Amino acid sequence: MTGPVDLFGAEYSVYVRICRIVLAEKGVEYTLHPIDVFASDGPPQDYLDLNPFGRIPSLRHGNLVLYETDAITAYIDEAFDGPDLMPAGIQARARARQIMRLADTEIYRHLVWGVCVPSRENAAMPGLERAGLILGELQRLAGENWMAGDQVSLADAHVYPMLAYFSLVPEGAAKLAQFDRLAQWMEQMRELNSVIFSRFSEEKPSAGSL
Ligand SMILES: N[C@@H](CCC(=O)N[C@@H](CS)C(=O)NCC(=O)O)C(=O)O
Structure with missing residues (x-):
């Protein structure tokens, strides 16, 4: 399909950043249309035509409109030239999918919404209690250099933005430092152009702290 x-x-x-990392890793040019789901009056009405649930991201390519990040990133990987972003081996692919699910069910819920978001309001961070379990398990499942397989994959793109927010919180950074392979993986990810190009404003050198 073209367009x-x-x-x-x-x-x-x-979730938008996950898609941006994947688009950049594939070398796909795209236009980012800003949609603020947390605006006081919610997302614009015409956005709800793309995603009636009002969540971001959505992707449009030709006449295809997709929402749900894992569907979007799998589509980008399969529809465009560029490096394969799923490992070749069946077991490594299964591991990549498992890690992406784990990111949605545990990391996003407990380490982003349970740590990063409350930290901005100086509120208690209930997710910190679960951080050791989540990070320990993620480190156990992860491959030697990348999350799954021997090169960057959709799983790396899926996990990094969540842990980037977590590591912007001092307590989160301290927890991550206890998991040496994960900490090293974070450093390696920070050097990818796709990751640099899509940095959150808080990660940019001129940014103040959260
Ligand atoms: N399952 C969705 C989750 C997307 C999601 O939760 N996006 C957040 C922003 S990071 C959002 O739109 N939140 C607004 C809301 O839930 O109303 C996906 O994989 O794309």
Whole structure:
């Protein structure tokens, strides 16, 4: 399928950033259309035509409109030239999918919404209690250099933005430092152009602290 690629969402969103990392790793040009789901009056009405649930991101390519990040990233990987972003081996692919699910069910819920978001309001961070379990398990499941397989994959793109927010919180950074392979993986990810290009505003050198 041909046609322009349009991504709808906000730069602050972890799920939008996952898609941006994947688009950049594939070398796909796209236009990012800003949609602020947390605006006081909610997302614009015409965005709800793309995603009636009002969540970001959504992707439009030709006449295909998709929402749900794992569907979007799998589509980008399969529809465009560029490096394969799923490992070749069946077991490594299974591991990549498992890690992506784990990111949605545990990391996003407990380490982003249970740590990063409350930290901005100086509120208690209930997710910190679960951080050791989550990070320990993630480190156990992860491959030697990348999350799954021997090169960057959709799983790396899925996990990084969530842990980037977590590591911006001092307590989160301290927890991550206890998991040496994960900490090293974070450093390696920070050097990818796709990750640099999609940095959250808080990660940019001029940013103040959260
Ligand atoms: N399951 C969705 C989750 C997307 C999601 O939760 N996005 C957040 C921003 S990072 C959002 O739109 N939140 C607004 C809301 O839930 O109303 C996906 O994989 O794309």
